[in-house]
Amino acid sequence: MARHSGAVGVDIGSAAIKVVELSADGTRMDGNGTAVRAAASAPTPAGTIDEGRIADVQAVGRALRDLVQSAGIKTRRAVTAVNGQVALMREVRMPQLPPEEIRQAARFEVERYLPYPIADVTFDTVVIGESREGGAGRVDVLVVAARTDVLHQHAAALQAAGLEPVVVEVEPLAVVRAVSPRATPEQVTACIHLGSSVTMILVAEGEAPRVIRTVAFGTTQLLEAAASRLGTTGEAPEALQARLASAGDDMPGLREAIDDSLSSLVTEIRRSLEYYGGRYRAAVPDRVVVTGGGAALPGVTASLTSALDLPVELGDPFAALGGAPRDWAVNGGPAYAVAAGLARRGVDEP
Numbered sequence: 001m002a003r004h005s006g007a008v009g010v011d012i013g014s015a016a017i018k019v020v021e022l023s024a025d026g027t028r029m030d031g032n033g034t035a036v037r038a039a040a041s042a043p044t045p046a047g048t049i050d051e052g053r054i055a056d057v058q059a060v061g062r063a064l065r066d067l068v069q070s071a072g073i074k075t076r077r078a079v080t081a082v083n084g085q086v087a088l089m090r091e092v093r094m095p096q097l098p099p100e101e102i103r104q105a106a107r108f109e110v111e112r113y114l115p116y117p118i119a120d121v122t123f124d125t126v127v128i129g130e131s132r133e134g135g136a137g138r139v140d141v142l143v144v145a146a147r148t149d150v151l152h153q154h155a156a157a158l159q160a161a162g163l164e165p166v167v168v169e170v171e172p173l174a175v176v177r178a179v180s181p182r183a184t185p186e187q188v189t190a191c192i193h194l195g196s197s198v199t200m201i202l203v204a205e206g207e208a209p210r211v212i213r214t215v216a217f218g219t220t221q222l223l224e225a226a227a228s229r230l231g232t233t234g235e236a237p238e239a240l241q242a243r244l245a246s247a248g249d250d251m252p253g254l255r256e257a258i259d260d261s262l263s264s265l266v267t268e269i270r271r272s273l274e275y276y277g278g279r280y281r282a283a284v285p286d287r288v289v290v291t292g293g294g295a296a297l298p299g300v301t302a303s304l305t306s307a308l309d310l311p312v313e314l315g316d317p318f319a320a321l322g323g324a325p326r327d328w329a330v331n332g333g334p335a336y337a338v339a340a341g342l343a344r345r346g347v348d349e350p
Contacts, residue, residue, distance in 0.1 A: 007346025061160020
């Protein structure tokens, strides 16, 4: 596997743009000699993201350029991602075949589920596991597809910021990479990634995703529930989130609001874990982590731990990189899972 001297991961979300720069010449290094050089975030310009698509490439590019400059990022090689709203991800089990035949078989799988012509799509395949059925070798293949114009929008936003887009992938793969570094194939990690408007539910064996689901629930709904319970419905979401974070678990009524708001999401998490257990004949995950911008809200991990009857912890994408200075992680480490996973891809992949 080729390794590069540095890369910057760019997470373009509906609420915030986050960047993480990894370098091979820092002092806080993981076992592979990779160090966090910078991490920063800034609000996404209003109205520029529409259900995972970039509606105003130049506005996003300007905001990203300003963020890169203010963070002191020097690396030009950049990796970004599209989310589950605009990407198709499906696991397919097929006979062991040469790579080109796997890709051809995957094309038919993509065509079965696409609501638009295959000519409008870019797709790729990743072999994530092998097995034997009836004495014959089989491979589990993750098929990932997205509209080519959406990929071009993301690449163009990076170029408008003065960056060189080297990879555009999908967010779930980045999150798994960030929270399961160097995990053995036997280690099972479940991750709940709380974005602004959607939540990803992921189950991975090592760094191989086995369950990928996107649910229409996010930090916005949590904050709305908290505001309603606390009688502060006129408060700006950013201000409310900062106030809740500073108040901790002591704010009366907050835990009840979090519990009530998370109830529908918990149902979806349980279904995902049951699906994984049934398909792979597996026990409960070894770890359950929560990441994303809403992960650090007071009461979230405690509420999920109680509802799922499993220990749930905050995911720290910087832990395996020797950590990051506190002033870099302005929204908390868990919020940087996508950006950190993307930066790892840029350093470790061709």
